[in-house]
Every structure is written in C-alpha cells, then in structure tokens.
Amino acid sequence: MVEQDWVGERFAEHQDRLHAMAYRMLGSPGEAEDAVQEAWLRVSRSDTGQIENPGGWLTTIVARVCLNMLEARRNRREESAGALPDEPHASIRPTGQAGPEDEALLADSVGVALMVVLDALAPAERLAFVLHDVFAVPFAEIGPIIDRSPTAARQLASRARRRVQGAASASEAARSAKREIVEAFLAASRGGDFAALLELLDPDAVVGELRGGREVAAFFAGRAEAARLALVDGVPAAVWWHLGRPKAVITFTVEDGKIARIDVDTDTDQIRELDIVVLPADDKGRR
Incomplete structure (x- = not known):
C-alpha cells in the first residue's frame, strides 16, 4: 500500500506535464488523455523499488505509449490509402476553439502548417523532436525509447526541426x-x-x-x-x-x-x- 501511494503521488505530481507531452506528440487532446490513462495502468502494475528518477521514468512510459499510438495511426493510414484518397491539407484551417492544451507545438507561430508537418513525420522523428526541443529530454534518454542510438535520435530530431522551421516560415508569410x-x-x-x-x-x-x-x-x-x-x-x-x-x-x-x-x-x-x-x-x- 505504501508503494502504491508513492506511485500515485509521483504520477499526480507529473500528470500535467505528462498530458502536455502526450498532446504535443499526438496532436489530439482525446488521444493524449488515453495515452496518460494507459501509462497510469502500466505504472500502477510496475515494480518501483529501483526507480531513482520518477520524472524520467514516467516520461519514458508515456513516450512509449505515444510511440505505439503514432505507429498504429500510421499503419491505419497506410492500409486505407489504397481505398480512399487523402483529404487535401489545404481544406484544414484553424477554428479558434482550442483550449490551453489544445494547441499544437509552437502553434502560436505556425498553427495548422505545423500540424500538417508533424503528421507527415515518421513516429520516431516526431517523438525525438518533441521530447528534445520542447521538453529538453536528452538524446541519451530518447534513444532507448525509439530503439535508436543517441546519435541517431539527434539526427531524427534535426531532420524534423528543419521541416518544422520551413513550415513556420511558410505560415508566417501566409x-x-x-x-x-x-x-x-x-x-x-x-x-x-x-x-x-x-x-x-x-x-x-x-x-x-x-x-x-x-x-x-x-x-x-x-x-x-x-x-x-x-x-x-x-x-x-x-x-x-x-x-x-x-x-x-x-x-x-x-x-x-x-x-x-x-x-x-x-x-x-x-x-x-x-x-x-x-x-x-x-x-x-x-x-
């Protein structure tokens, strides 16, 4: 019971950050909530006796849940690509109805253009970029989450960053x-x-x-x-x-x-x- 209380307290302490991180990786408040709930189920069943860095541990669990969700989403899109054409991104535009956590990463400057870019990134690229550039997670910690070396994780984030910066410039011009x-x-x-x-x-x-x-x-x-x-x-x-x-x-x-x-x-x-x-x-x- 004492261990369970400790886990619950640590999770509550980091929950807002975990939800923000999940949202920025998934781009959907509903999916972000699902990811945090799934992470809690995993955390509540885990052996926490050797955990020295609760924040890093929880970040890793949520990130892996999000990675699985992104990969599943990508697979669904690939499976349906032959049946129906993709909707043109040009038809998407801001609605102005999002709440504080319902704006995508850097939405103040790039808005929908960024969401289009993020959706086009491979799951590992998106994860590496969001974890490092937004939440300052070191590449040494990101690498194991996406089954890459720290150097490879750095390269993925760098490639994603270039595409995001291009979207920001295009959005600002528009x-x-x-x-x-x-x-x-x-x-x-x-x-x-x-x-x-x-x-x-x-x-x-x-x-x-x-x-x-x-x-x-x-x-x-x-x-x-x-x-x-x-x-x-x-x-x-x-x-x-x-x-x-x-x-x-x-x-x-x-x-x-x-x-x-x-x-x-x-x-x-x-x-x-x-x-x-x-x-x-x-x-x-x-x-």
Whole structure:
C-alpha cells in the first residue's frame, strides 16, 4: 500500500506535464488523455523499488505509449490509402476553439502548417523532436525509447526541426499576406470604396445569406468604422468593440489572394474564449 501511494503521488505530481507531452506528440487532446490513462495502468502494475528518477521514468512510459499510438495511426493510414484518397491539407484551417492544451507545438507561430508537418513525420522523428526541443529530454534518454542510438535520435530530431522551421516560415508569410488583405478590406470598407472592395473580394464571395462579390461589397461599404485589425487566435481578423469590449469578431477566408468568405461571430461566450490581440499602428495592445 505504501508503494502504491508513492506511485500515485509521483504520477499526480507529473500528470500535467505528462498530458502536455502526450498532446504535443499526438496532436489530439482525446488521444493524449488515453495515452496518460494507459501509462497510469502500466505504472500502477510496475515494480518501483529501483526507480531513482520518477520524472524520467514516467516520461519514458508515456513516450512509449505515444510511440505505439503514432505507429498504429500510421499503419491505419497506410492500409486505407489504397481505398480512399487523402483529404487535401489545404481544406484544414484553424477554428479558434482550442483550449490551453489544445494547441499544437509552437502553434502560436505556425498553427495548422505545423500540424500538417508533424503528421507527415515518421513516429520516431516526431517523438525525438518533441521530447528534445520542447521538453529538453536528452538524446541519451530518447534513444532507448525509439530503439535508436543517441546519435541517431539527434539526427531524427534535426531532420524534423528543419521541416518544422520551413513550415513556420511558410505560415508566417501566409499570415502576413492575409493581414495585408484584411487591412486593405477594412480601409476600403471605412472609406466606402466600392471598387477597392470589389477588387479584394472573390466574385463568388459569401457573407451569411449574401452571395457574390458585388453584393458583399455593397453591404460592407462604409460599415467598418468601429472594426479594428486584430489577431484572433493568431489569425488576422477584425474585431468590433463597444464600450471597451469585443462585441463581434469578423473572420476572413482567403483563397488565391481573394476574400472568399466572411464570417461574423457575435456570440459573447464564444468571443470570451478567443485570444484577441489588437493590432494598432504600433502593433501593441492586448485584450
């Protein structure tokens, strides 16, 4: 009983970190919870008499559970590849509904682009990168988890890092381009510049029940006086403020350099959960 209590206390002490680590390796809060639960089952049945580093021991167990889950996921994808084509990654975009632990590794800077890259990595690459670059686990400890030498683990992490950095650069470029489009749209809307709005909008642009670039341009002409450029969960958007509080969030879907869809969210509860960073001229000011 004393040993079981010791195990439970050590697990509770490290549980938040283990869950964060599992999430960043698996990219799914549900799967992360499953991994931590599976790790607990293994831990509770283990002989802990020789454990000198509980944190490292628990990290190893969770990492191995995650590695097995990643390999099983990869096998399922390979088995189904011949039956159905993969969904194009371009159709995936941030929803802005994730909680504190529901953002992928470095999501503030690379968002969905990073998730696409991580999903494309081999399980051992993903594990080596996340354990070392995010949780500072030495390669000497990572190697045995993935059945590689420390040198091989270092090479795997390095290769994954290069791909992630490339995704970060591409994501930042896309975000910068979208910001310019949103900023131009707001300026044209405030000034009632119908021609400029029409130039920014896709001919088949959609806003609620409105369909077509001309209808959308006519609707927004002269209507954005109180809207401010902002990052909403890291994505360029616009926010309408009233009495110091955000009352509406306007998000833009950009395709081929044109605004294809505009969504306006006025749900107070949903807006409260969003991370809103106002972008005035000096790029400062946070909700």
